[in-house]
Amino acid sequence: MDIARPELKQRRRRRRLILAGIIGALAIAAGIGLAALGPAIPAVERSSVLIDTVQRGELLREVRGPGTLVPKEIRWIAAETSARVERVLVKPGARVEADTVILQLSNPEVDDQLLAATAALTAAQSDLAAKRTDLRSRLLDQQSSLAQARTDYETARMQAESEKVVAEKGIIPAVQYRKSLVALEQLKFRVGIEEQRVAEFERNIAAQLAAEQARLDQLANTRELRKRQADALAVRAGIGGILQSVPVEEGQQVAAGGNLARVARPGELMAELRIAETQAKDIVVDQPARIDTRNGIVAGRVLRVDPAVQNGSVQVDVEMTGELPAGARPDLTVDGTIEIERLADVLHVGRPAFGQPESEVRLFRVDADGIAQRVAVRLGRGSVNRIEVRDGLAVGDRVVLSDTSAWDQSESLRLR
DSSP states (O other): OOOOOOHHHHHHHHHHHHHHHHHHHEEHHHEEEHHHHHHHOOEEEEGGGGGOOOEEEEEEEEEEEEEEEEEEEEEEESSSOEEEEEEOOTTTEEEEOOTTTTEEEOOOOHHHHHHHHHHHHHHHHHHHHHHHHHHHHHHHHHHHHHOOOHHHHHHHHHHHHHHHHHTTTTOOOOHHHHHHHHHHHHHHHHHHHHHHHHHHHHHHHHHHHHHHHHHHHHHHHHHHHHHHHTTTTEEEEESSEEEOOOOTTTTOOOOOOOOEEEOOOOTEEEEEEEEEEGGGGGTTTTTTEEEEOOOEEEEEEEEEOOOOOOOTTTEEEEEESSSHHHTTOOOOEEEEEEEEEEEEEEEEEEEEEETTTTTTEEEEEOOOOEEEEEEEEEEEESSEEEEEEEEOOOOOOOOOOOOOOGTTTOOOEEEE
């Protein structure tokens, strides 16, 4: 028969309680240990991030932007009058001289207006010549009257002088001498009147001839305008260069002022760069620049900075001071770099992602063990690919420049 042994049951119960206590203690210890360790440090492949070392020395501040080569001198040829395109004599791409006829236009009204203006000018010239002859003839009449008055006065004066002597001797009555004096005074007054008439007539002649000359000049200018309009029907290049475009076709009717052709000097090119508005604030005229034409780098200088912002960028014109490489032509895509200033003896590092000048960022600083700790860094003036470090880093510090937004919740990274 079975014998009851209660001590065995109690022994097994004690073993279970002891085992449960040990397991519970181990679990509590493991939890405390994990809590003390904190979250696990994310691991990142070293080759997947860009790391740079903080340096001290000269920092060349530059800005960069894309652009195109354009002719420095462009001449748009516009229609002087409304006309019809008869012939296109030169095609785009051809080299032209200043007197090369590109288009032949026609407008019968312009020819008629030229003939009418020429006839009016000829008639006015004849009228002026006739007017001048008539006025000169009338002036001669006035001068003849003046000469006769002076002759009569001199005759009367001599007679009065001779009568004075004989009147004093009593040979002739004194009254006769006084009559001669009165007649002399009248003739003297007449001479003065005639002199005034001649002077007034000369001034009148000058005024009439000036009026006729002004009318003649106006008709001459009109005739020159009509002649220029007629000559402009043969559209010439005006400058030596390359004919870039002819935006009209034969048989097309063009309005006055409409563009007919564009000519550019191919050897005189400049670069039109598009600089981001945030980087263009320090650009001024005459700053040195470099233009990368994909076939060589050409030195240049800033010629003009557009005061307006278009689509988030500012247009900057750069004049070439170096020799253009072979193959440089209008509309060629280029990259330009403009030198702003040189900063001597400053801390600088490669420009981090999203690191803007004069701002504060948090970067990962890498230690010798490959652990990157996040630190606050105050940045200063920036360049194309480097930026000044104002505070937070020292010479020799290595920092991660890549975009680390994926680890914004972590204060440390492990580089492996």
